[in-house]
Amino acid sequence: MATVDIRAVTKAYGATPVIHGVDIDIRDGEFVVLVGPSGCGKSTLLRMIAGLENISGGEIRIGSRVVNDVPPKERDIAMVFQNYALYPHMTVGANMGFSLKLRNAPKAEIDGRVNRAAGILGLSHLLDRFPRQLSGGQRQRVAMGRAIVRDPQVFLFDEPLSNLDAKLRVQMRTEIKELHQRLKTTTVYVTHDQIEAMTMADKIVVMHDGVVEQIGAPLDLYDAPANQFVAGFIGSPSMNFIKGKVDATGAAAFVTPSGARLPLERLPEGAAGKDAVYGLRPEHIRISPDGVPVEIVVVEPTGSEILVIARLGEQEIACLFRERLSLKPGETIHIAPQAGVTHLFDGATGRRL
Amino acid sequence: MADIAAHRASPSPFRAWLSRVGQGRHLLGLLFLLPAAVFLLFFLTYPLGLGVWLGFTDTRIGREGVFIGLENYESLMGDSVFWLAVFNTLLYTIGASILKFALGLWLALLLNQNLPFKSFFRAIVLLPWVVPTVLSAIAFWWIFDAQFSVISWALIKLGLIDHNINFLGDTTNARASVIAANVWRGIPFVAISLLAGLQTIPQSLHEAATLDGATGWQRFRYITLPMLSPIIAVVMTFSVLFTFTDFQLIYVLTRGGPLNATHLMATLSFQRAIPGGQLGEGAAIAVAMIPFLLSAILFSYFGLQRRKWQQGGGD
Numbered sequence: 001m002a003t004v005d006i007r008a009v010t011k012a013y014g015a016t017p018v019i020h021g022v023d024i025d026i027r028d029g030e031f032v033v034l035v036g037p038s039g040c041g042k043s044t045l046l047r048m049i050a051g052l053e054n055i056s057g058g059e060i061r062i063g064s065r066v067v068n069d070v071p072p073k074e075r076d077i078a079m080v081f082q083n084y085a086l087y088p089h090m091t092v093g094a095n096m097g098f099s100l101k102l103r104n105a106p107k108a109e110i111d112g113r114v115n116r117a118a119g120i121l122g123l124s125h126l127l128d129r130f131p132r133q134l135s136g137g138q139r140q141r142v143a144m145g146r147a148i149v150r151d152p153q154v155f156l157f158d159e160p161l162s163n164l165d166a167k168l169r170v171q172m173r174t175e176i177k178e179l180h181q182r183l184k185t186t187t188v189y190v191t192h193d194q195i196e197a198m199t200m201a202d203k204i205v206v207m208h209d210g211v212v213e214q215i216g217a218p219l220d221l222y223d224a225p226a227n228q229f230v231a232g233f234i235g236s237p238s239m240n241f242i243k244g245k246v247d248a249t250g251a252a253a254f255v256t257p258s259g260a261r262l263p264l265e266r267l268p269e270g271a272a273g274k275d276a277v278y279g280l281r282p283e284h285i286r287i288s289p290d291g292v293p294v295e296i297v298v299v300e301p302t303g304s305e306i307l308v309i310a311r312l313g314e315q316e317i318a319c320l321f322r323e324r325l326s327l328k329p330g331e332t333i334h335i336a337p338q339a340g341v342t343h344l345f346d347g348a349t350g351r352r353l
Numbered sequence: 354m355a356d357i358a359a360h361r362a363s364p365s366p367f368r369a370w371l372s373r374v375g376q377g378r379h380l381l382g383l384l385f386l387l388p389a390a391v392f393l394l395f396f397l398t399y400p401l402g403l404g405v406w407l408g409f410t411d412t413r414i415g416r417e418g419v420f421i422g423l424e425n426y427e428s429l430m431g432d433s434v435f436w437l438a439v440f441n442t443l444l445y446t447i448g449a450s451i452l453k454f455a456l457g458l459w460l461a462l463l464l465n466q467n468l469p470f471k472s473f474f475r476a477i478v479l480l481p482w483v484v485p486t487v488l489s490a491i492a493f494w495w496i497f498d499a500q501f502s503v504i505s506w507a508l509i510k511l512g513l514i515d516h517n518i519n520f521l522g523d524t525t526n527a528r529a530s531v532i533a534a535n536v537w538r539g540i541p542f543v544a545i546s547l548l549a550g551l552q553t554i555p556q557s558l559h560e561a562a563t564l565d566g567a568t569g570w571q572r573f574r575y576i577t578l579p580m581l582s583p584i585i586a587v588v589m590t591f592s593v594l595f596t597f598t599d600f601q602l603i604y605v606l607t608r609g610g611p612l613n614a615t616h617l618m619a620t621l622s623f624q625r626a627i628p629g630g631q632l633g634e635g636a637a638i639a640v641a642m643i644p645f646l647l648s649a650i651l652f653s654y655f656g657l658q659r660r661k662w663q664q665g666g667g668d
């Protein structure tokens with residue numbers, strides 16, 4: 001087990017920079033999730049930690065050792081690939097024991113460690129099968145088993161669940177988290193799925209266009225997103241962004257172009273009169289007789305809750321209600337934000353106000 | 354219903370026949386098979402059958418032969434030239450195939466790297482395969498010429514030797530020379546096929562192996578080679594068949610000489626049958642190649658059966 005320190009790391013392909021100076025501290029035993037949309041550089045960063053990509057600038061340390069010029073095999077890390085990268089011509093057991101075989105470990109030790117890992121993952125009865133004969137979830141487990149057998153300093157996961165169907169994904173999510181709680185190995189996990197990030201991480205790193213937008217615990221990111229990008233990325237359904245101005249006359253409020261007034265809990269310094277974006281999560285909207293009138297466009301009941309898309313002036317707002325309400329498109333309802341959960345962002349920079 | 358039935362019952366007997374054929378799966382299937390079957394019958398089965406039959410006769414050019422049983426084969430048994438040709442053919446096939454495999458695999462591995470001008474090199478590698486054999490054989494004839502050989506010239510200029518090498522006049526040299534020419538011609542097929550095979554190996558397997566601690570050699574030994582083995586089996590089977598039945602190269606370069614040292618079964622068969630006029634004996638030599646070719650095919654048939662790891666569910 002080890003810490004991983006990423007200091008001012010940059011990456012460029014030729015003249016094209018893709019990662020612009022990233023700093024991340026990963027503590028010993030921590031489960032860190034790198035999350036962001038496709039092309040944000042999260043997988044590249046992971047591959048740089050693994051040593052599969054060169055580091056163009058900055059420094060990566062595993063433990064106390066700078067690994068910039070250390071070849072992958074000497075970094076003592078194990079990686080689970082998106083497509084699992086199981087060796088198709090080797091049995092499950094041989095796949096898991098391959099790294100030990102390369103190290104010339106004695107047969108008894110290989111068998112012992114493979115059996116132990118197989119036991120942890122429930123693969124004991126599959127050790128003689130070939131990867132093709134396994135289901136997606138089983139292959140996923142074998143890929144993890146291959147990592148566990150190594151007992152490495154750091155586990156790296158590169159979108160390991162994206163090839164699985166939705167149900168299996170939820171199940172494997174739990175299994176990976178359980179595994180981490182059991183082994184307590186430092187883990188860096190890359191995904192584009194914010195739900196995976198929220199549910200599994202000790203610490204989330206949100207990346208966008210090669211920069212780190214915010215680092216924090218899942219709930220910190222949810223409660224206090226540093227900017228509009230993080231606010232929109234974390235949480236499902238996404239946060240509503242309503243454009244308008246801050247009006248400081250009388251009780252501080254946010255005024256939309258159509259003239260609706262939304263309450264502000266506090267007036268950030270220097271925000272008065274400024275163009276701004278009002279952030280409101282769908283689940284933080286309630287129906288209130290003295291709220292803002294909106295016209296319902298679409299109603300999507302899911303059983304446990306109702307998602308309502310409503311129109312406020314020119315802008316659409318998603319609202320999530322836990323109550324069973326009988327709502328119809330075309331109706332007008334009055335909505336208001338719950339207390340203490342509204343967000344305000346700078347209209348120009350998108351930064352939190 | 355009645356309308357449809359009436360419509361179906363076409364008045365024209367030809368159309369009725371057509372619709373019957375169209376609906377009978379077996380009949381239609383046979384119909385579609387017919388062109389291929391006719392082609393095979395005329396251009397493969399008939400010549401093969403004729404060859405086998407001729408082998409059992411004493412046919413000469415201009416004279417109808419009679420059935421003489423195994424007489425041709427009996428005389429071949431005691432024919433030292435025939436046995437020399439068998440030996441030459443095996444030497445030629447085994448030697449050239451090993452070299453083609455080793456060099457072809459090496460070339461494929463090189464071309465699979467991220468070289469500059471990659472597609473240019475890949476195109477160039479195909480050249481020996483594209484050039485007509487006779488043309489390249491004539492070029493080799495010049496290269497191996499006793500007086501004007503460019504190799505001899507270069508080596509003399511470099512001061513490595515002091516007189517021309519007798520490439521095609523000496524038995525050992527001649528054998529080596531024709532093998533070299535065959536290897537040059539056969540490498541592209543092996544290299545490009547193996548390159549195609551290499552590209553089906555996912556990059557992530559190499560990365561996974563690297564992280565597992567494999568060196569370059571270990572990645573080749575434990576990942577590349579086993580995953581390439583099905584393709585190697587196909588490619589080398591074809592390569593062996595091509596080489597074993599080679600005729601053009603030898604015929605242009607040496608015509609089987611010197612002292613029959615480069616006579617292959619194919620060239621000897623031609624030599625006896627056409628210039629020599631002994632069609633029956635020539636056919637017998639050609640038929641004698643069949644057991645060798647058949648065993649190569651059987652070897653590949655069993656070798657090519659899907660590996661256990663290739664079986665099972667899809668992805």
